[in-house]
Amino acid sequence: MTDLQKLTIERPLVFDGATGTNLQSQNLTPEDFGGEHLAGCNEYLIRSKPSAVERVHADYLMAGADIIETDTFGSSSIVLAEYGLESLAYDLSKEGAAIAKKMAREFSTKEKPRYVAGSIGPTTKLPSLGHISFDAMRDSYFQQMAGLLDGGADLFIIETCQDLLQIKAALAAAQDLFRDERTRLPVITSVTIETMGTMLMGTEIAAALTALEPFDIISAIGLNCATGPKEMEENVRYLTQTSPLPVFCMPNAGLPENIGGVAHYHLTPDELERYMTHFVQDLGVSIIGGCCGTTNEHIARLSDLAGRGRPAPRAIDWTPSAASIYSSVPMHVEPAPVIIGERCNTNGSKKFRELLLQEDWDSCVSMAKEQIKEGAHMLDLCVAYVGRDEVRDMHEVITRMNTSVTVPLVIDSTEYPVIEEALKHYAGRAIVNSINLEDGEERMAHVLPLCKKYGAAVIALTIDEDGMAKTREKKFEVAERIIELSVGKYGMREEDLIFDTLTFTLGSGDEEFRKAGIETVEAIRLIKTAHPRTKTILGVSNISFGLNPHSRHVLNSVFLHFAIEAGLDMAIVHASKIMPLAKIDDRGRELAKQIVFDERVFEEVAVVA
Secondary structure (H helix, E strand, O other): OHHHHHHHHHOOEEEOOOHHHHHHHOOOOOOOOOOHHHOOOHHHHHHHOHHHHHHHHHHHHHOOOOEEEOOOOOOOHHHHHHHOOHHHHHHHHHHHHHHHHHHHHHHOOOOOOOEEEEEEOOOOOOHHHOOOOHHHHHHHHHHHHHHHHHOOOOEEEEEEEOOHHHHHHHHHHHHHHHHHHOOOOOEEEEEOOOOOOOOOOOOOHHHHHHHHOOOOOEEEEEEEOOOOHHHHHHHHHHHHHHOOOOEEEEOOOOOOEEEOOEEEOOOOHHHHHHHHHHHHHHHOOOEEOOOOOOOHHHHHHHHHHHOOOOOOOOOOOOOOEEEOOOOEEEOOOOOOOEEEEEEEEOOOOHHHHHHHHOOOHHHHHHHHHHHHHOOOOEEEEEOOOOOOOHHHHHHHHHHHHHHHOOOOEEEEOOOHHHHHHHHHOOOOEOEEEEEOOOOOOHHHHHHHHHHHHHOOEEEEEOEEOOEEOOOHHHHHHHHHHHHHHHHHOOOOOHHHEEEEOOOOOOOOOOHHHOOHHHHHHHHHHHHHHHOOOOEEEEEHHHHHOOOOHHHHHHHHHHHHHHHHHHOOOEEEEOHHHOOOHHHOOHHHHHHHHHHHOOOOOOOOOOOOO
């Protein structure tokens, strides 16, 4: 990818145009496709009429395209099964890549090398709607990608994506393939935003970027298909302003018009060039091309545009976030904190536990929605219960919450298969709760590879082999050790780590824990000062365990206030039970503050001899 990366700095890279449009212009007959039953299966032309595929590539190469896409958009077994060709998925993918590679070599020069992108479409199934399992989709993509790799593809493009879970399955396949083959190709992911302004599943562009940005396998991210450049502009602008990755844009030749049952596209080459000039020279898009309706004339104009200079520099304002399938939520908000609802947890909520035991899954989802109405930004989810199949229960709940809950989820489990089951079926970007050093690296060695594979952030507890750290110095020491291992050994980023400095109850009267509150607050301050890119979190109610309800609400609220002052980003709380300080009387506020900071006053007592 080094040569490609250099090219995107010097000038925008140019992809080719529409495969289907070009093939239609060739007036192919059913016999060209291999018979009436295969008419419309463009991928089978790789076998039945390879000259037609070669002509597509030659037209776009002559127009000046740097990168041509293989005729394999639908060469996965999932799509080919509709024609009874599923057994040919690997072979057609390999042969399609080989045809494109041959054509690219013929047109390559030292001054203008040409590259082949293995085209990987969305298939015909949406895993978030239960059309197909994650593993089955991943296996189908693996087979397709293996053929593209063996056929000589220089990069992969996962395009026209309609469901984030479909993209995650494709990325998992690519990760596994690169691991098995001990190689790596650049990967572009391109989502499709419909005319209503979201992906087909209702995903906003911010949620798509949040879910995909953590995958270091991705080389560029962007948009293609569905609309023309005019309708794409605001989403393109968002990506160029926020995406840490290079931005890709491949619009249709305008919105299609149905004329006599055939889609017609009316955006002229001049008009496409005008829009794309704005995207490149004003917004900083660095990879451009054409989708449905675009011809070699459109691509020739884009090639001319690419020769006129480098993309505009981008000032990127990226905020680490989590996401549901619908929307993105920053991991720090103003005013802080990010509120994580705590009641979808079998360990802390009797009601949720009873619903789980009754297998009343719809009511479990309703509890989640109630917390959103109460002000929760994210939701903690734990389905662990002794004697039950936690993997099964997680599957039942997460598949429903994936499409029914609009805020991100925090996956709370001690069992690795449960965590993976949740991440496989969650389209957005989840947070995993949690890792620690209680048994050395054992838990990190299991959980962090899952977070990397599925793009999740992770909560890290300040616990080591000696137990829960009690002093600020020890809490900070454990956090430093976790950062060193997570980043240096397991490839996480500091912004993927959320530290829980933990606290003990102040309601027990135990002398050992009198300073638990202040030690926790000051540990937050130490971590945020030394590692500002990390985030911090607390299960606030632990501080008041054992007190009466009103005292708990007051102490929790005051403790939360001082934790936020020290740099707390996120809090797991019952959102409706946190009280603004202005609503707590002066005496109550002062007493809570004295408890949190252990501001006891000892009076001297005279001893009479």
